[in-house]
Amino acid sequence: MAESIQAPMLVYLVTGGCGFLGEHIVRMLLEQEPRLRELRVFDLHLSSWLEELKTGPVQVTAIQGDVTQAHEVAAAMAGTHVVIHTAGLVDVFGRASPKTIHEVNVQGTQNVIEACVQTGTQFLVYTSSMEVVGPNIKGHPFYRGNEDTPYEIVHKHPYPCSKARAEQLVLEANGRKVRGGLPLVTCALRPTGIYGEGHQIMRDFYRQGLRLRGRLFRAIPASVEHGRVYVGNVAWMHVLVARELEQRAGLMGGQVYFCYDKSPYKSYEDFNMEFLGPCGLRLVGTRPLLPYWLLVLLATLNALLQWLLRPLLLYTPLLNPYTLAVANTTFTVSTNKAQRHFGYKPLFSWEESRARTILWVQSTEGSGQ
Ligand SMILES: NC(=O)c1ccc[n+]([C@@H]2O[C@H](COP(=O)([O-])OP(=O)(O)OC[C@H]3O[C@@H](n4cnc5c(N)ncnc54)[C@H](O)[C@@H]3O)[C@@H](O)[C@H]2O)c1
Numbered sequence: 001m002a003e004s005i006q007a008p009m010l011v012y013l014v015t016g017g018c019g020f021l022g023e024h025i026v027r028m029l030l031e032q033e034p035r036l037r038e039l040r041v042f043d044l045h046l047s048s049w050l051e052e053l054k055t056g057p058v059q060v061t062a063i064q065g066d067v068t069q070a071h072e073v074a075a076a077m078a079g080t081h082v083v084i085h086t087a088g089l090v091d092v093f094g095r096a097s098p099k100t101i102h103e104v105n106v107q108g109t110q111n112v113i114e115a116c117v118q119t120g121t122q123f124l125v126y127t128s129s130m131e132v133v134g135p136n137i138k139g140h141p142f143y144r145g146n147e148d149t150p151y152e153i154v155h156k157h158p159y160p161c162s163k164a165r166a167e168q169l170v171l172e173a174n175g176r177k178v179r180g181g182l183p184l185v186t187c188a189l190r191p192t193g194i195y196g197e198g199h200q201i202m203r204d205f206y207r208q209g210l211r212l213r214g215r216l217f218r219a220i221p222a223s224v225e226h227g228r229v230y231v232g233n234v235a236w237m238h239v240l241v242a243r244e245l246e247q248r249a250g251l252m253g254g255q256v257y258f259c260y261d262k263s264p265y266k267s268y269e270d271f272n273m274e275f276l277g278p279c280g281l282r283l284v285g286t287r288p289l290l291p292y293w294l295l296v297l298l299a300t301l302n303a304l305l306q307w308l309l310r311p312l313l314l315y316t317p318l319l320n321p322y323t324l325a326v327a328n329t330t331f332t333v334s335t336n337k338a339q340r341h342f343g344y345k346p347l348f349s350w351e352e353s354r355a356r357t358i359l360w361v362q363s364t365e366g367s368g369q
C-alpha cells in the first residue's frame with residue numbers, strides 16, 4: 001500500500017471487532033490510522049456502540065457474519081487491503097464443544113486466508129495467543145521467555161490446540177499468491193493474558209469478591225508468575241503491525257511476536273488485586289488457603305459435574321483442571337522482538353493501564369457490563 005498523500009484510501013477489515021480486544025482494535029484504528037477510508041467490523045454479534053462510530057470521517061461498515069461461513073468471509077473481504085483476524089472462541093471453561101472451537105478458530109481462520117487469496121487482500125494480521133506455546137500439559141514453567149526460547153509444546157485442550165493450528169495455517173500462508181499475483185503477507189501476534197476495560201473474567205472476580213463481603217481467597221502461590229498485557233497496548237501492536245507489514249514484508253512476513261508491555265510479573269491473583277484492591281477487595285492469605293491436592297479434587301469434581309449436568313444446563317465454573325493447571329504454571333515473556341522488527345513501544349504505561357482498568361472495574365459495579 002503506497003503511502004497516501006491525498007485522501008485516505010485503505011480498507012481494513014477486523015473480524016471479531018465487537019469483542020473485548022476487537023473493540024479496542026477498532027477504536028485504535030480510528031484514532032491512529034490516518035490512511036483509513038473504510039473500516040469493516042465483522043462479527044457474529046454486532047454491538048450497539050458501533051453506531052456511535054459512524055458519525056466520523058471514516059466509513060464504518062458493520063457486517064454481521066460468521067467466520068465459519070466461507071462465503072460470508074469472502075463477501076466481507078472483497079476490496080479489503082488489510083485484515084486483522086481476531087475473531088475466535090476463547091473458551092477454556094467448557095462452554096463450547098471441541099468441534100465448535102475447532103470450526104471457529106481453525107476453519108474460520110482457513111476461511112479468512114482463502115478469502116484473502118480469492119479477493120486479493122494482501123495483508124493478514126492474526127491474533128494468536130501465548131497458549132500456542134504453553135503452558136504445556138506437563139506444567140513446565142516458561143520463565144521470561146521469548147519467541148526463540150526452546151520449550152516443549154504439548155497441548156491436549158481444544159482451545160490451545162485450535163490456536164496453535166490456526167497460527168500455523170497463517171504462517172504457512174505467508175507468500176501465497178493472492179488474486180492479482182501479489183504475495184500474501186501474514187503475521188501472528190501472541191498476547192499473554194490480556195487485561196483492561198471490558199475484561200469479563202476480571203469483572204467476574206470483582207463480583208465474586210463483592211458477594212464474599214469484599215474478600216477473595218488465595219488459591220495460587222504468589223511465586224507463580226503470569227504474564228499479563230494491557231488491552232490498549234495489544235490493540236496498538238495490531239495497528240502498528242498492520243501499518244508496517246507492507247514496508248517490512250521481508251522481515252515481518254511469516255513472523256510471530258509476543259505482545260508485551262511494562263505490566264509487572266505477578267501471580268494471576270496478585271496481578272488482579274492491582275485493580276480489585278483499589279476497588280475495595282482484599283486477597284485473604286499469603287499462601288493458598290487450600291492444599292493443591294484439594295484444589296485438584298475440586299477442579300475434577302467441577303469437570304464431572306459439568307459433564308453430568310450438560311444435558312440439563314451449562315455448568316462452567318472458573319475452576320476446572322485446565323484453568324487450575326494454567327493458573328498454577330509460571331508463564332511470562334521478556335522480549336523486544338516487536339521493537340526490533342517494527343519499532344513497537346507500548347502506547348500506555350503501566351500506570352495508565354492500571355488507572356484505566358481500575359476506572360472501568362469501578363464503573364461495572366451495579367451495571368450490567
Ligand atoms: N483475552 C485474552 O486474554 C486473550 C489472550 C491471548 C489471545 N487472545 C485472542 O484474542 C482474540 C480475541 O479474544 P477476546 O478475549 O477479545 O475474546 P472475545 O470473546 O471478547 O471476542 C471474540 C469475538 O469474536 C467473535 N466471534 C466468535 N465466533 C465468531 C464467528 N464464528 N464468526 C465471527 N465472529 C465470531 C465474538 O462475537 C467476539 O466478538 C481471540 O482470537 C483470542 O484467542 C485473547
Ligand SMILES: CC(C)[C@@H](O)CC[C@@H](C)[C@H]1CC[C@H]2[C@@H]3[C@H](O)C=C4C[C@@H](O)CC[C@]4(C)[C@H]3CC[C@]12C
Pocket residue numbers: 090092129130131192193194201219220268269318319322323324326327
Ligand atoms: C480458580 C482459581 C484457580 C483462579 O486463579 C483461576 C484463574 C483462571 C480462570 C485464569 C488463570 C490464567 C488465565 C488464562 C491466561 O491468562 C491466558 C489465557 C490465554 C488467552 O488466549 C485466553 C484466556 C486465557 C486462557 C486465560 C483464561 C483464565 C485463566 C485460566
